[in-house]
Amino acid sequence: MDVRESINIFERAATASAxxxxxxxxxxxxxxxxxxxxxxxxxLLHAAGFLPFAVNxxxxxxxxxxxxxxxxxxxxxxxxLAAAAQGKLSFLDGLVIPHTCDTMRMLMGVWEQIQPLxxxxxxxxPRQVARPSAGIYLHGELQRLKGALENFRGQQIKDDAxxxxxxxxxxxxxxxxxxxxxxxxxxxPLSSKDLFTIIKAAMVMPREKVNLLLKQLxxxxxxxxxxxxxxxxxxxLISGTLxxxxxxxxxISEKGGIVVADDLQNGSRYLVADVAESGDPLEALAExxxxxxxxxxxxxxxxxxxxxxxxxxxEQRADGVLFxxxxxxxxxxxxxxxxxKAMEKAxxxxxxxxxxxxxxxxxxxxxxxxxxxxxxxxEGTD
Amino acid sequence: MRELTEIIPWQTANLMKRLMADYYKQGAxxxxxxxxVAWVTAVFPVEIIYAAGMFPFYPxxxxxxxxxxxxxxxxxxxxEAKGYAHDLCAYARCGLGDxxxxxxxxxxxxxPDLLLCCNTQCGSLSKWFEVAGRFYQAPYxxxxxxQVGMEPEALCKQYFTAQLQELIAFLEGYTGNKFDxxxxxxxxxxxxxxxxxWNEILEAAALKPAPFGFFxxxxxxxxxxxxxxTPQAVEYYRTLQHELEDRIAKNIxxxxxxxYKLYFDHIPLWPKLRWFSELCASHNALVVVxxxxxxxxxxxxLDQPLESLAENYTEEFVNRVFDYRAQRMLxxxxxxxxxxxxxxxxxxxxxxxxxxxxxxxxxSNKTGLPGVVFEADMSDLRFFSEAQVLxxxxxxxxxxxxxxxxxxxxxx
Ligand code: SF4
Ligand code: SF4
Numbered sequence: 001m002d003v004r005e006s007i008n009i010f011e012r013a014a015t016a017s018a019x020x021x022x023x024x025x026x027x028x029x030x031x032x033x034x035x036x037x038x039x040x041x042x043x044l045l046h047a048a049g050f051l052p053f054a055v056n057x058x059x060x061x062x063x064x065x066x067x068x069x070x071x072x073x074x075x076x077x078x079x080x081l082a083a084a085a086q087g088k089l090s091f092l093d094g095l096v097i098p099h100t101c102d103t104m105r106m107l108m109g110v111w112e113q114i115q116p117l118x119x120x121x122x123x124x125x126p127r128q129v130a131r132p133s134a135g136i137y138l139h140g141e142l143q144r145l146k147g148a149l150e151n152f153r154g155q156q157i158k159d160d161a162x163x164x165x166x167x168x169x170x171x172x173x174x175x176x177x178x179x180x181x182x183x184x185x186x187x188x189p190l191s192s193k194d195l196f197t198i199i200k201a202a203m204v205m206p207r208e209k210v211n212l213l214l215k216q217l218x219x220x221x222x223x224x225x226x227x228x229x230x231x232x233x234x235x236x237l238i239s240g241t242l243x244x245x246x247x248x249x250x251x252i253s254e255k256g257g258i259v260v261a262d263d264l265q266n267g268s269r270y271l272v273a274d275v276a277e278s279g280d281p282l283e284a285l286a287e288x289x290x291x292x293x294x295x296x297x298x299x300x301x302x303x304x305x306x307x308x309x310x311x312x313x314x315e316q317r318a319d320g321v322l323f324x325x326x327x328x329x330x331x332x333x334x335x336x337x338x339x340x341k342a343m344e345k346a347x348x349x350x351x352x353x354x355x356x357x358x359x360x361x362x363x364x365x366x367x368x369x370x371x372x373x374x375x376x377x378x379e380g381t382d
Numbered sequence: 383m384r385e386l387t388e389i390i391p392w393q394t395a396n397l398m399k400r401l402m403a404d405y406y407k408q409g410a411x412x413x414x415x416x417x418x419v420a421w422v423t424a425v426f427p428v429e430i431i432y433a434a435g436m437f438p439f440y441p442x443x444x445x446x447x448x449x450x451x452x453x454x455x456x457x458x459x460x461x462e463a464k465g466y467a468h469d470l471c472a473y474a475r476c477g478l479g480d481x482x483x484x485x486x487x488x489x490x491x492x493x494p495d496l497l498l499c500c501n502t503q504c505g506s507l508s509k510w511f512e513v514a515g516r517f518y519q520a521p522y523x524x525x526x527x528x529q530v531g532m533e534p535e536a537l538c539k540q541y542f543t544a545q546l547q548e549l550i551a552f553l554e555g556y557t558g559n560k561f562d563x564x565x566x567x568x569x570x571x572x573x574x575x576x577x578x579x580w581n582e583i584l585e586a587a588a589l590k591p592a593p594f595g596f597f598x599x600x601x602x603x604x605x606x607x608x609x610x611x612t613p614q615a616v617e618y619y620r621t622l623q624h625e626l627e628d629r630i631a632k633n634i635x636x637x638x639x640x641x642y643k644l645y646f647d648h649i650p651l652w653p654k655l656r657w658f659s660e661l662c663a664s665h666n667a668l669v670v671v672x673x674x675x676x677x678x679x680x681x682x683x684l685d686q687p688l689e690s691l692a693e694n695y696t697e698e699f700v701n702r703v704f705d706y707r708a709q710r711m712l713x714x715x716x717x718x719x720x721x722x723x724x725x726x727x728x729x730x731x732x733x734x735x736x737x738x739x740x741x742x743x744x745x746s747n748k749t750g751l752p753g754v755v756f757e758a759d760m761s762d763l764r765f766f767s768e769a770q771v772l773x774x775x776x777x778x779x780x781x782x783x784x785x786x787x788x789x790x791x792x793x794x
Pocket of ligand 1: 075076077104328332
């Protein structure tokens with residue numbers, strides 16, 4: 001298999017995620033557990049025997065959510081709810097929604113009115129992460145989630161099985177990180193969009209299969225046929241909650257840019273934190289959650305997000321920082337002013353663009369991104 | 383439309399003005415006296431702050447005052463110029479706008495020495511406080527309340543209680559003084575009494591006709607929000623209760639010819655409070671109940687102060703799941719025997735607006751009563767269109783009036 005073929009498999013999985021999950025169900029007589037990004041402990045869902053499935057990969061027609069959720073809710077929540085309302089998510093056996101923001105806190109109740117699934121649970125993450133009470137509580141909350149999954153599945157989740165799932169996910173993350181490093185550090189035939197498409201696919205495909213495919217892809221890449229490789233000269237850090245549409249990455253490439261770092265839920269936040277494979281597995285899952293990279297969604301006492309971003313930009317030698325603000329994402333918007341100030345202080349050019357699921361107004365987005373790239377010295381090919 | 387001026391003003395209004403003026407003065411004086419100013423949120427165990435000898439300041443109240451004086455837009459535009467989007471909660475935009483303003487059209491917001499947030503209400507406040515903490519370079523502490531399901535849960539209660547202990551340790555560290563639990567019990571005693579009186583007062587709205595309605599409650603709410611735990615709040619509600627009894631004896635009612643009662647959720651449209659109440663009154667309707675004004679129904683156990691603070695502050699309706707909220711609305715609607723309900727889809731307040739469309743369906747199915755959802759913003763008139771709101775409300779009133787002709791007050 002060559003690089004393109006391999007990327008095509010991921011691309012198909014990312015775009016036809018619902019069909020593929022449905023097929024997986026039939027072939028394996030299995031159950032699919034949906035989750036909203038990104039802090040849901042998938043290891044637990046996997047150990048309970050489910051195929052964890054990131055719901056954002058299924059596109060909904062936003063207006064199908066109008067009767068249930070205001071137009072000024074973020075397009076992420078509206079997209080997923082619309083997909084549910086359109087019956088596009090009926091293959092799900094269950095859904096876990098992490099409490100990351102007010103929208104997620106309210107979403108479950110609305111979803112239940114539209115398309116109640118056999119299993120629906122909120123995963124109530126602690127929003128302060130620095131004090132001892134957070135760890136104790138989170139352990140209890142993980143136990144609650146585990147108990148509910150066991151009840152639904154009708155079988156216990158053994159510690160060993162959970163450890164195996166943790167190991168599988170750790171290797172999945174480590175392969176994805178490897179891919180990311182290759183992408184940003186060498187002349188690689190992968191575009192930034194390819195990279196993020198692969199991450200998107202990895203959130204919905206059986207993870208065993210993902211690992212196999214990633215190993216093959218990495219082998220091909222390391223063999224190093226770098227013909228036809230376009231190398232981005234302008235190194236960008238992308239910051240935000242959720243990057244959508246991925247087409248935005250094309251706008252960056254069009255001007256010779258390359259994504260070298262990010263703190264996105266559908267990017268690095270998904271990849272960076274591993275879980276200890278020894279000791280009490282629930283404690284290990286809790287520990288990972290409380291030490292994840294900073295985001296707008298949790299109190300920043302432990303790690304200051306502004307400093308984190310400035311350091312990340314420096315370490316990765318980023319030429320600029322693009323803040324992608326998914327419109328109506330309240331937590332992210334609160335951080336924006338201070339984030340930009342921090343970049344100014346660090347002498348790193350930054351700009352914010354507004355984006356949305358549903359792919360409307362991409363022309364405007366393209367213009368803005370191009371303008372930023374040009375400011376950073378991008379030549380472009382058009 | 384009937385003029386509100388026909389309505390006899392509350393004598394307690396003068397007392398309110400004095401109390402609030404005192405409150406703001408205390409805030410200004412706190413600095414000189416070396417009393418730490420702690421920003422707190424409306425649903426925060428403020429009893430602890432009083433017991434710790436600090437001055438609690440409610441920036442949400444600042445936001446509401448800005449809104450009522452129709453200045454939300456002015457302050458907000460300063461925040462927007464800095465990159466804060468206009469879809470953030472308007473209270474926060476007003477607070478951040480004031481922070482970034484050179485001129486302070488409302489008087490500068492009382493600057494915090496420390497910021498204490500409880501996220502029972504929403505996650506908007508915790509972000510605002512976090513940002514403000516950076517701006518004013520003051521320490522920030524978050525009391526985190528996980529959403530509670532249909533039944534109270536030990537897990538959440540224990541987590542919150544543990545955090546109250548962490549909070550107390552944090553305050554001890556800040557002030558250098560040992561926390562005084564006897565003083566806490568004393569404060570809690572006052573809070574219990576003020577809450578008890580407040581809820582008795584709210585119940586008067588169920589009388590037919592009623593001497594007191596939701597819009598009155600919005601006016602008289604400030605002390606229960608900002609001074610709960612002080613003897614002044616108790617005194618205020620005692621006086622108000624006497625005045626209310628006096629009005630009942632003299633047959634003075636909230637509106638002329640009350641013919642039916644309405645349920646309203648959630649926060650009022652501050653800059654349009656009078657307009658809205660007059661609109662209802664012109665249809666002989668009195669809004670009598672809302673979860674908003676019924677939020678302060680705390681009863682604390684003096685023997686277990688922290689545990690009972692945890693229960694009261696985490697099990698509030700704002701922190702509950704969809705079904706619980708809908709059931710509670712239903713209960714209040716029945717208790718007050720309303721003929722219809724108005725749900726306000728408030729752009730500022732995602733946690734209270736999201737879910738309202740389905741809540742409406744739920745309530746309609748359960749009660750068969752007319753109900754309506756309208757869109758606006760509690761503070762920001764840029765998101766208010768009188769024509770659009772009327773287009774929703776007029777048919778609603780017509781429906782109620784036609785039901786009314788068939789049989790008086792609803793019985794659901
Ligand atoms: S964090 Fe932002 S993007 Fe994610 S669900 Fe909440 S509002 Fe939407
Ligand atoms: S209005 Fe809503 S969003 Fe704003 S502070 Fe109050 S509860 Fe939070």
